[in-house]
Amino acid sequence: MARRAGAPEVNAGSMADIAFLLLIFFLVTTTIETDAGLDRMLPPIEPPETDVIIKQKNIFQVLINRNGQLLADDNIIEIKDLRAKAMDFLDNNGDGTCTYCRGRKIAESSDNPTKAIISLKNDRETKYSTYITVQNEIVGAYNDLRNRETQRLYGQDFTTMEATYLNPETPSSVKDELKEKVKKIQDLFPQKFSEAETSTSN
Amino acid sequence: MSKFAKKKSGDLPAVNTASLPDIVFMLLFFFMTVTVMKDSTVKVQNTLPNASEIKKLEKKDRVITIYVGAPTREYQSTFGTEPKIQLNDKFASPSEVGDFILMERAKKAQELQNVLTTSLKVDKDANMGLISDIKQELRKVNALKVNYTTYEGDAFNNLK
Numbered sequence: 001m002a003r004r005a006g007a008p009e010v011n012a013g014s015m016a017d018i019a020f021l022l023l024i025f026f027l028v029t030t031t032i033e034t035d036a037g038l039d040r041m042l043p044p045i046e047p048p049e050t051d052v053i054i055k056q057k058n059i060f061q062v063l064i065n066r067n068g069q070l071l072a073d074d075n076i077i078e079i080k081d082l083r084a085k086a087m088d089f090l091d092n093n094g095d096g097t098c099t100y101c102r103g104r105k106i107a108e109s110s111d112n113p114t115k116a117i118i119s120l121k122n123d124r125e126t127k128y129s130t131y132i133t134v135q136n137e138i139v140g141a142y143n144d145l146r147n148r149e150t151q152r153l154y155g156q157d158f159t160t161m162e163a164t165y166l167n168p169e170t171p172s173s174v175k176d177e178l179k180e181k182v183k184k185i186q187d188l189f190p191q192k193f194s195e196a197e198t199s200t201s202n
Numbered sequence: 203m204s205k206f207a208k209k210k211s212g213d214l215p216a217v218n219t220a221s222l223p224d225i226v227f228m229l230l231f232f233f234m235t236v237t238v239m240k241d242s243t244v245k246v247q248n249t250l251p252n253a254s255e256i257k258k259l260e261k262k263d264r265v266i267t268i269y270v271g272a273p274t275r276e277y278q279s280t281f282g283t284e285p286k287i288q289l290n291d292k293f294a295s296p297s298e299v300g301d302f303i304l305m306e307r308a309k310k311a312q313e314l315q316n317v318l319t320t321s322l323k324v325d326k327d328a329n330m331g332l333i334s335d336i337k338q339e340l341r342k343v344n345a346l347k348v349n350y351t352t353y354e355g356d357a358f359n360n361l362k
Contacts, residue, residue, distance in 0.1 A: 022230050022234075030233055030237040037259065038255065045344075168261065
């Protein structure tokens, strides 16, 4: 009797078809891009126990009405001018204690960046897109100032530094080093940005 | 002459496709590793506004998403054309947001429960009234970290 030459070979011709089927399934269900957006902290609902008295000159009040018009410190302004106005306010250095500021030291404007507060108030009828634009400009004002200081101290942009710090793929040795730098810059221009409750104007 | 004529004889050789499965498998594994399953169908119009000062929303397991927008055409007959909130797969009123957040938070691992971010995917045509209501609800359940999810782009495109 003739010996068999091993087991017969399995026909793998349809393997490609099966693999294609799976591939198409994963292609359809996949979403590669990560979402991105503006990070904000909401104020806690419990009011603070001690009332802090804030000088009027340390608050930069931004109001958006239902038509998307902007009122910043009682002046009607265009949204494109908001970033420069907010930067002037934050960088003002009224009491001269801020050594790195380059503001004009106007007595009626903010004392120093750690005291300066931007308050944003909107109407219920305000469009979301307008609101996001205004938020973007205010965050942009902070980022521009922080970039300026980071350029001076470390020779790079704050936004790129922070992105590297937040990236989960960054090795922890680099992260520890960046943590201090990020913290330091954040302390130079702390984001004191309050979102007041919506007015129900009519 | 006969030298050249010889070469032309015979059929075109078939392309060897033996390595095709390998290539396909390679692609397959790539997509299998990067894939994130869509967890809910969006039932609202969801054109996000543009912003330039954005931060990436890393780690999807720490994110709870709330959609807001006008219902898409197939739902307009039932739910109208006013912007609505969508939680998971159904439309909801602002008062349900708090419970939803608490429920989603309870589903997450213990160590993640304090670091959750709420991603607000809001259509650019929505009004702030609804958003304010959501924000108020989020404050009530102490979900203070929010991310206004946007597309990357010039923020002034929103005003057009």
